[in-house]
Amino acid sequence: MTDPLHTLTERLGGIAYGGDYNPEQWPPDVWPEDVRLMREAGVNLVTVGVFSWSRLEPRPGAYDWSLLDTVLDLLHTAGIAVDLATPTAAPPPWFSRAHPTSLPQNASGTRLTHGSRQAFCPSSPDYARAADAMVTALAYRYAAHPAVVMWHVHNEWGNHNALCYCDISGAAFRDWLRDRYTTLDRLNDVWGTDFWGQRYGDWAEIDPPRETTAFRNPGQELDYRRFSSDALLARHRAESALLRGLAPGTPITTNLLGTLEKKVDGHAFARHCDIVSVDHYLVAADPGNHVDLALNADLARGMAGGRPWLLMEHSTSAVNWQPVNVPKVPGEMRRNSLTHLARGADGILFFQWRQSRAGAEKWHSAMVPHGGTATRTWGEVTALGAELAALSEVCGTRVRAEVALLFDWPAWWALELDARPSQSLRHLDLVREWYEALWDLGITCDLVAPDADLTPYKAVLAPSLYLVTDADAEALHTYVRGGGHAVLGPFSGAVDAHDRVRTGGHPGAFRDLLGLVVDEYLPLREGESALLSDGSRAPLWTERVEARGCTAWLRFADGPEGGPARGGPAVTRHTHGNGTGWYVAAALPARSLRDLLGAVCGEAGATPAAAAPPGVEAVRRGAGDRSYLFLVNHTDTEATVPVDGHTLLDGSALPGYVSVPAGEVVVVREAPRTADQEANR
Structure with missing residues (x-):
């Protein structure tokens, strides 16, 4: 089966390059200049129409296509392709005024107002009718336009309105629950409603988990997050179905947000896209933001099932939404872009083409800055x-x-509900810490859902799998029994898919795989830490582990400094079938975590892409006998990396190594390997 993204890049003549183009923000005499500059910059793809609903339908049912007609024709004449967006992320003011109950409501009962974007309830039938009518009219008008090579559904689903608590959402939630559980007895069982006398005798008694007197039912809260993500996904699927019916053969995408969006299950949306696209923005205050960039690129690739993907948005320089919006330093934008390319992106696009002169994002950088073509950017x-x-x-x-790292939105939701043993043990923190250890080791990993096929990987890491379904737990058992190496992080396997504790001993889903029982979870107070046998100190979290066949790879120190689990195992190893299960019963500090994952990868046979010095990122892409090594130098000194081949940008033959200047990126087309070299790689 042909990959839609490969078909798209062949049509474009190479890597997709461009960004969001919002001509409605500028007078018509600017548009020809935009197109001329796009050609000068090498732009071959732009996203058009993302926030144009109020322009395209200025009054209910009255459409004005003049702007799009002109702009799409201009772009096509210049050889620039269009990713045409459905503008449904920004309902017009007339719509909100005519349908006030379509506006979302927060958990305290406050109705939000029009004046931003995504000001709609995902379950609103009025919104659904209006959005479907807009999408249908758009598709009828432009399905056959030669500039349109891809459909862009909505924009950043759920970024601002994922959780609506209005009565319309409540009714839709009850329908969702009936479909999921069939009977109230089943629902009462999985939510544990006999606790605090919450047992339901009628579906009509169930409301969204709004603000109440004390802790809300965690099973209800978890299901509300599932329902809310599903409600948005239903809208995505509805728009996609209309587009596929009216414009068959044109691929469909939407810009997902990776780790920037907690409330929407990115894996679920990715399964309903022909091409997986993501947005990624650096956090300027994070000195390791290049590691977070790599993590999100690997997550995008995982959502795409290992196939190439599109970077739909990133910034040329500063953004506008952080407390301090620091511009990128010279060369950083290039480094960011080529890192995404290294990690599987076949398109590098920005928000946005021309920097806005008005509105909330006027201080967000763009490809054409306020200063125009005389600027460094x-x-x-x-x-x-x-x-x-x-x-x-x-x-x-x-x-x-060669390594998979499991990343799961429901596990993220469940771990960070109220009334857990520690609010300081956070899903994304654990994932990032484990990922950074792999990054430091030079090990490339795919971030995948727990239900992904694990058989291709030499090692599987699950930093934070507090919630796990029975099927996903069994898949990990099967993987290890078959010879795999799996490492599970603290507090894993504790609850089932409904946030019900797995009784019989922790970590319920993985006791046999790990050969142990956790007698008690022992979170630490702020400022406390437990001394480990390697001399490092574990903050936040410890566990009292009883070995049932496992051996200790690392221990809590004896004596008071070892903390409440003093003398007990902190990291364990256990043979299970033909493979090995490891357990981490603490929030390990960086050095200890890096040592552990290095030992596991070494035992599993997972190796770095290249013998690169610290701070030099090395990633390999390939197909058939072609192999490309990307080297990204994040240090302030030149680095040397052994490799045979030639540099792709200038064609220089290499004498067995390549020099990578400070802050630069080098791409090497590697010399073909012999059979022995390939077997030993």
């Missing part, structure tokens, strides 16, 4: 366009990853 934008054109042969190749 414009010089970097045009240089990057030329480089991406020279790297086009990389399109369609896949990243080679």
